[in-house]
Amino acid sequence: MTAGRAPAIRVQGLEKAYKKLKVLRGVDFDVARGSIFALLGSNGAGKTTVVNILATLLRADAGTASVNGFDVAAEGADVRGSISLTGQFAAVDEILTGRENLVLVARLRRLKDPGRIADDLLARFSLTDAAARRVATYSGGMRRRLDIAMSLVGNPPVIFLDEPTTGLDPQARIEVWDAVRELAGRGTTVLLTTQYLDEAEHLADRIAILHQGRIIVNGTLAELRELLPPAEVEYVEKQPTLEDVFFAIVGDTGDKDTPGKDAHDPRGAAATPPQDR
């Protein structure tokens, strides 16, 4: 199997314990190149532990894992050269402006023309208008977008997003989802962790559920739905969800942090299935 054809991420028999607490008890999954893979699990299920092992921040007790064809234990430097990690808590510098944060990362990565790289990413993440403002003045959604933008400096083929939308309002979540979809559309492999079922449903090509140390299901949304008995036809009055109500009220003015950007049509967004699936 050539590196180009191997899955972007391959995890086999991964085990990890913190002292007596066995968090991972034999985790297996593959992530195809250019796809979005969602690792679902409740608090403490071990999602961050998996991501940290794949990002070479933590060593597994047993099992193997490779990223972009490189073994995480034996070829850590090559793995680190292939990935970026956007951790569970935003890692942006508050004192710097959004643009300065991006230029800093581009300089650290020794890339040519850091200013142009920063400006391109600011545009892609609808942050151009806020580029010259200190990050301390950004909303949570803007910080998250900047954080993801920073992880894209240098175009890593694989990116890990650990709970990219936890704590964001519905509008900001949709903006992050759009950004993630755009990434995968460009061929980047995305592994994201989430506790939100709807996030996995909206975004992911494949969804795996981590529970009691193992992957208990792994499939496309359609495959996961087939695990349940066929739907029965019932006639019920459909009540709007709280999200429908939220968007009906704030939808037209909800794009508060990106002046100049077209307001989202939330109903359209909710009704449109993700592209290419």
Ligand SMILES: Nc1ncnc2c1ncn2[C@@H]1O[C@H](COP(=O)(O)OP(=O)(O)OP(=O)(O)O)[C@@H](O)[C@H]1O
């Ligand atoms: N460094 C550590 N030392 C001891 N226990 C740890 C350590 N890191 C994580 N744990 C424990 O391992 C378990 C899994 O943690 P992990 O952070 O991987 O879960 P998670 O699925 O990311 O949870 P969350 O959704 O809350 O982020 C938890 O019970 C946690 O308390």
Ligand SMILES: [Mg+2]
């Ligand atoms: Mg976590």
